Amino acid sequence: MYIFETALASRSLLCALYNLCSSNNILPHPSSLLEYTIPPPAFDFYTMSANIELPTQNQSHDVADKLQSLASLLSDTATSIRAGSLSLESNTPERLKIISAAKDAVDLIKAASDDIVDWIPFLAQFAAIRLFVKWKVFQNMPTGEEARISYGDLAGKVGADVALIARFAAPLVAAKFLRQPAPGHVAHTPRSQVYTTDSPISAMMQMFFDETLPALCAMPAYFDQFGLREPTGRLDTISAFAFGQLGRSVWDILSDHPDRLRNMILAMAAMEQRFPSLGSYDLSWVVTTARDSGRALLVDVGGGKGQAVKAILQATPGLPAHRCVVEDLPEVVEAAKSSVSPEMADVRFVGMDFHAEQPVKGAMTYYIRRCLHDYGDEECVGMLQRISDAMAADSKLLIVEQVLSNPPSAFATAADIAMLLIGGKERTISGFKDITGRAGLKILQVYRNKGTDAALIECAKA
Numbered sequence: 001m002y003i004f005e006t007a008l009a010s011r012s013l014l015c016a017l018y019n020l021c022s023s024n025n026i027l028p029h030p031s032s033l034l035e036y037t038i039p040p041p042a043f044d045f046y047t048m049s050a051n052i053e054l055p056t057q058n059q060s061h062d063v064a065d066k067l068q069s070l071a072s073l074l075s076d077t078a079t080s081i082r083a084g085s086l087s088l089e090s091n092t093p094e095r096l097k098i099i100s101a102a103k104d105a106v107d108l109i110k111a112a113s114d115d116i117v118d119w120i121p122f123l124a125q126f127a128a129i130r131l132f133v134k135w136k137v138f139q140n141m142p143t144g145e146e147a148r149i150s151y152g153d154l155a156g157k158v159g160a161d162v163a164l165i166a167r168f169a170a171p172l173v174a175a176k177f178l179r180q181p182a183p184g185h186v187a188h189t190p191r192s193q194v195y196t197t198d199s200p201i202s203a204m205m206q207m208f209f210d211e212t213l214p215a216l217c218a219m220p221a222y223f224d225q226f227g228l229r230e231p232t233g234r235l236d237t238i239s240a241f242a243f244g245q246l247g248r249s250v251w252d253i254l255s256d257h258p259d260r261l262r263n264m265i266l267a268m269a270a271m272e273q274r275f276p277s278l279g280s281y282d283l284s285w286v287v288t289t290a291r292d293s294g295r296a297l298l299v300d301v302g303g304g305k306g307q308a309v310k311a312i313l314q315a316t317p318g319l320p321a322h323r324c325v326v327e328d329l330p331e332v333v334e335a336a337k338s339s340v341s342p343e344m345a346d347v348r349f350v351g352m353d354f355h356a357e358q359p360v361k362g363a364m365t366y367y368i369r370r371c372l373h374d375y376g377d378e379e380c381v382g383m384l385q386r387i388s389d390a391m392a393a394d395s396k397l398l399i400v401e402q403v404l405s406n407p408p409s410a411f412a413t414a415a416d417i418a419m420l421l422i423g424g425k426e427r428t429i430s431g432f433k434d435i436t437g438r439a440g441l442k443i444l445q446v447y448r449n450k451g452t453d454a455a456l457i458e459c460a461k462a
């Protein structure tokens with residue numbers, strides 16, 4: 001719309017110029033005016049048609065057809081929800097499918113100029129949410145269906161200017177993230193309530209604002225200094241550059257900041273639904289095969305607080321907790337041990353470094369989730385080689401990561417750019433074949449997770 005208005009205004013201006021000049025015999029013909037006074041036009045202001053790709057009738061029909069099929073998908077969803085056969089809250093793959101369909105519909109309708117109109121408010125919303133979490137604004141808002149608070153009372157509770165609170169609340173009200181039930185009052189929505197506690201989603205948002213955003217902003221200066229080359233190492237990363245810590249890995253840097261490290265570990269739990277610990281993979285073979293041996297049955301390498309092992313224990317009846325191991329950096333393991341849940345009480349927690357020798361040998365299965373994408377290929381080959389060296393001939397390695405499709409999804413590409421900041425990357429299946437093969441492993445099967453790019457890759461010694 002805006003482009004059209006500009007075009008029309010420019011056209012009138014050119015016509016007026018032409019009329020003025022031609023009446024004074026300065027210009028012989030409009031085409032020479034265009035040819036000599038402006039660069040080749042994006043489109044012809046006189047005909048409004050020559051060089052612009054306006055949708056043909058066929059294309060318009062195509063858009064209409066696609067919109068109609070997306071609309072029927074949304075309408076079928078509504079029918080299933082009404083009939084009680086679909087719950088978007090509990091059915092993550094279906095919810096992600098519907099979100100993607102709704103986004104596809106919006107993309108079909110969008111003009112090129114609409115993108116920027118989406119991006120700019122998003123930045124304001126992101127900043128407002130981060131500040132409200134930091135200032136405990138969400139926590140100080142009453143919850144419940146009818147609950148509301150005046151901006152004045154809310155500002156008083158958190159010790160801020162009323163105007164400041166109202167200005168940062170405004171983008172969130174505009175985005176329907178908060179409600180404004182009456183002028184001067186604000187209320188929670190289910191979306192904002194997630195940020196009232198130290199939830200994994202809140203931790204993820206803080207991690208992106210505090211860790212990722214500064215690194216994204218440092219990228220132009222980083223590439224000016226280091227040249228336009230793909231960063232691969234784990235020491236001189238864009239993230240380290242952004243925090244003035246070149247030569248140190250992201251985990252070294254975080255170990256100086258226990259709060260940031262704790263937040264990062266908590267944030268990992270936010271993506272649990274996108275990264276199911278096993279998905280369709282059935283680990284019950286381990287329980288029957290190794291019942292009588294004393295071997296470890298499951299070793300989660302870089303397992304954080306043991307979130308994947310906890311889920312695997314739930315999904316695999318008969319798997320004894322005392323034969324499962326969670327490995328991570330010593331400081332992470334110490335923190336995890338201090339808050340262990342009852343069902344994890346018998347699990348062994350082992351401090352280690354996955355770039356060094358694997359301390360548990362000959363386990364039935366080694367498991368590594370969301371760690372390899374933190375590193376470039378050479379480091380991954382080293383990490384996999386350590387595991388491969390510890391594996392017995394019948395051991396399996398289970399890798400859970402995103403496996404990029406071609407072209408990749410928006411979420412996977414965003415994850416890839418976040419990984420680039422710390423010298424890592426998301427990989428295609430041939431990328432995984434390459435790094436596992438170089439570490440003396442072969443891929444047996446890939447179990448894809450419905451509705452996301454995550455997959456479990458089962459490997460054995462080559």
Ligand SMILES: C[S@@+](CC[C@H](N)C(=O)[O-])C[C@H]1O[C@@H](n2cnc3c(N)ncnc32)[C@H](O)[C@@H]1O
Pocket residue numbers: 251265268269301302303304305307308327328329332352353354355368369370371
């Ligand atoms: C992205 S998190 C993944 C956590 C967990 N696997 C999950 O999927 O929820 C990466 C994990 O690797 C651990 N880590 C980082 N460097 C490590 C190292 N050198 N040795 C062992 N663990 C490490 C981190 O502490 C963190 O728990």
